[in-house]
Amino acid sequence: MQPTRRDFLGLGTSLLACGSTVPLFLARSGAALAATPDTKGRLLVVVQLDGGNDGLNTVVPHRDDEYRKRRPRLHLASARLHKVDDRIGLHPALTGFARLLDQQRLAIVQSVGYPNPNRSHFESMAIWHTARLASKADTPGWLARYLGARATAPGGDAPALHVSNTLLPQALAGGQRQVPSLESLEQFRRRLGVPESAGTKDQRTALDTVGTRPRGGPGSLLEFVQRSQVLTYSSSARLEEVVKSKAGSDGYPEFYGLARRLRLIAQLIKAGLTTRLYYTQLDGFDTHANQLGTHDGLLREVSDSLRSFVDDLGKSGDAGRVLVLVFSEFGRRLSENASGGTDHGTAAPVFLLGPGVKAGLHGPHPDLRDLADGDPKHAIDFRRVYATLLDDWLGCPSEGILGEKFTSLPILRTGRS
């Protein structure tokens, strides 16, 4: 069967349904660009929890006497938890996670860490970011190395986007592929600037005409620029449509910053950008004092925001190609401190979300009786999680990127069992 123009574009109805706003030439140019990369490929969304999330009060070993003993004030009562199995329950604020677990969309990998744990925020985060146990400020991040290993032609959508107003995390830095940061869709919108009185519509048509008229010989620099402009204008036009249609964008708890950033990521995904990697952050997990209320609020933000995100992508039909990784630089100490908080710890759970996961608990429960320097030992090297994502999800051999071979974990439906 002859592919239709719609198939070529890989855009579903979004571009073609908006004839009045997207000039026909863009649809034509899109079709002419049959070589446009696949807009339906798999992608990874990373959510970084800054400050060191208290894993033991997130995925709670509530039946363990040691847990209650070490945390006389901070331990969570069994009855309030979302039950996962006989020994483990999720924090009461994780209602959204509990529902995703029921829907087979949440995998929890327990006791993730690395040898000789480092309790400095900066240094431990650098270890997670670079996937090197000894790293320097200029060591390229593991995701930067991934972007370098994945051959993508320049001129299309950015290979990765950092959705945050903070400094680019080292995970994405130090490679040759530059990763743009954006805080709002405004930055991804063409600001034409033409005042209404000057004839906005005609000028827009004229700009699109001069900006995208085919020119230059095959393979020439000029043709490359022209094609980049075509792709840019069409990405931006699709995005405007997604924003305007508001499809699925309600339902996010808008008062949460993380929810707003995830909604933005969902909009970019739904607009069919070829970007394969999104990265965002949530700060505030360094709960040294009066932790209970703060931690409750943070986990609610994580859980409600991510549930809306996964639901939103489910409705648009994109969920199947999206996997979310949630991690923090370390967990917190087993014993609470005198200020009603916890200090910097070591191993902690990592979360993976999406229909692609093997739902449920993975890895051993933290052993609260076998401690090193007062904290549970790690059982799973975080680089095995990375290897799983690279080998089994993104299809990019992990050994070259991680510098050594790590066996992937049986946590994805797509991966080895």
Add this chain to the structure above:
Amino acid sequence: MSKQDPWAPFVPTPEAPWDLDKVAHLHRRAGFGATRAELLRDVKDGPKASVDRLLSSSAADADPEQVVASLKRGVLDSGDGERLKAWWLYQILYGADPLREKLTLFWHSHFATSDRKVQSVPLMLEQNETLRCHALGAFADLLNAMIADPAMLVWLDGATSRKEKPNENFGREFLELFTLGVGHYTEKDIREAARAFAGWVREGRDFRRGDVFRLDPAQVDDGEKTFLNQTGRWKPADIVRITLEQPACADFLCRKLYRFLVSEAKQPPERIGPLAKELRKSKYAIRHVVSVILRSHHFYAKENRRQRVAGPVECSAGLLRVLEMPRADVRLLALAAACARQGQDLFHPPSVKGWDGGRTWLNSATVLERGNWANDLVWGNEDQGIRSYDPLAWAKRHGIAPSKTAAALLGLLLQQDVDAKDRDLILRTGRDGSPAALRKALQLILHCPEYQLA
């Protein structure tokens, strides 16, 4: 020089006259673009006088109001990295020595050092001044300066390199990225160079000056070293000297300069060879080889014009310069941020390899930013305090009638490098000579893909 020599000087002929296209090309490559008055002056003065002027400008007497000095004080008093960028961009926009600024940008990407690791505004500023000072001088001086440059000592760990345990980071990049390129040295050469470079220690820290380093005689390895097949008690300056004796060094540097000044297309060895020979003959005088390039007929050939993707700083700052945006309306911090969003965050190159440039400048996020920056300049952007451009004020300054202004702007920004259909549309749009019509015409010019090429 023979007729086939690509580096023979350009001599105007009736078929290839000295015209606006070539003058604009010269200023795009050797600077950040030129104003209409500068372009017309150089068309009249001819190639020799035009290139002479670029090569002999002096930044020293260019700042009668001491703006640069006062901006610098502000940077050092505040330690603010954004103001550091503004300080440099001011010199790019208003300095009297555009070629030197352009090459400073070249060296910033060659000796790519990022404040991300250095974490010191004063040291980044000092390095920039060092690069500017030696930008057109002897390459040996530049290398010797970089060996002792404080920001570089932090960036590539020279400051932690000790006699007993030399750190190889700087030694490796010195050979791989700064001088010879992969394949022209061994791992042993790296180790021996690292031995010669060791000995710098941090002495202290001063808020305004940043970290201070000194050479500690106890940490200097004055033993015998065998580097690139030569044995002696080599000091850093000997490593530089021996490295520059390698033909590969001249070849490596000329390739990079060619890509920066002439074309991003792949070059056959017979193009680079004669240039590398000139460089060695001149004892690595950068000014000499740049002069040979800028005077050559090859440089002005049609096939080399608009053969580079203009970098974000070139493109965004260049537009302000070429349009003579009134100084009071220029927002340097907004310009720095726009360049960063377009992928060129000054003082933060992505890695020690610098910016790859070329086609990698463009993706949908950066193309959008390029367009938005141009649109903001044309129509204004209240949020950023940018006022809309006044094309009639520009026309009046140059004695151009409103009805001829669109054509003049086209000549200024694209010369003949424009599709006939686009030219018609642009002229038709600006025909009535009203400010709105001229802004629309200008915006169309800046949307032509040709404009993204330098």
